[in-house]
Amino acid sequence: MKPATDPLAQLTEIRAIMERSSRFLSLSGLSGVGAGVVALAGTGLGHWYLQTHYGDQGFLRLVEGSTAERQAAYPFLLGLAIGMIGLALLVAFYFTHRRATQEGRTLWDAPARRLLLSLALPLVAGGLFCTGLYIRGAASFVVPGLLLFYGLALLNASKYTLDEIRLLGLTQMALGLVAILLPGWGLIFFALGFGLGHIGYGLLMYNRYERAPRPTL
Template identity: 65%
Template sequence: MQTYSLVQLTEIRAIMERSLRFLSLSGLSGVGAGVVALLGTAAGHFYLQAYYPSEYGASGYQHLLASTAEERQAALSFLLLLAAAMVAAALLVAWFFTQRQGPGQPLWNSLTRRLLVALALPLGAGGLFCLRLYLGGDAGLVVPGLLVFYGLALLNASKYTFDEIRWLGLRQLGLGLVAMLLPGWGVVFFGLGIGLGHIGYGLRMYQRYEWPAGPAGAPAASVLGR
């Protein structure tokens, strides 16, 4: 009888922990966000290649790092528009795959709001900091800064999710620190971190919790948790 009660208490505790951390997003949302990031990275690369014609084998991004303040400001509007389009497309992809997976826990609730605040504070501060770097002539530190602040945002939000998001944040942070040492490879590091990082993360979550039906009828995993 005592053993049965302990089993019940363990199950109740597991259910309570899941209710505090679960978000009903499909793992395919992470894959979609990664694909969007790769497409955006390619669009930015080809835009800079056209904006700064290649000389001596250097890429458009490398020319951007050595450009004047006026040239950087002229390219800024496109880069900001591209970033906004990538965020909007990633959100649209997340909504699409969430709707496809069927009814589940409501996507918008108090937990979602707390998680978004935890993400938004480091991301907002990091965005303004990187914008100042760009305008101040330190464009080579923009991509490393974005990766570092994004990693910190994921780590800050991980208290509302499970361990997978924490490891994703640590990978972004590590890539950002390495990218500081190789500023001319910023486009590559952005594609690796935001693009391939999310694709690998989303595939792992989908395979682990959603394919073919998740563990023993459990709800589908979240791209930000499980």
């Protein structure tokens, strides 16, 4: 006679199957750590450039300076942003692809496509909006705008992946709102949000979902 099946175990298994089919759960925490390191390195490079060309108060002078000064810095800042985004995407792809392969999952399934689309739409809109702010002379709102739009993108995408992404999005939005009040601290808030924020939540996700449990004695 076969033993009775545990209904609670059946429900747990059904829920796990539904989550795997609707959410991309192979997102690696190391992707966040790598993206955070890239952001901190980019922030340091940007600070060096502004300090070299505009003095110790380089970022504040850029924010409050003339249109000619902002236009002179625009090619470097745009190139730096594109380089940071490209490198962060490569790091994210490497670690997430590695985790998906280890779990026997494909990196380009339906949940992954929904995740990327829900991320991309607010990010593209936010990038274009913040570029317009810079060109129009409202450079002090660029970093707050980037943080706010990125936070909204993470909130929009969180329903397709790990729950920690929602918390990271709320953190980015909170930093963006505070950054509006402190325009001269833009680089610091950029480092906090895109750098330390990614590293902190990346380590949290890695320890929760990827780190092998220590053997008990």
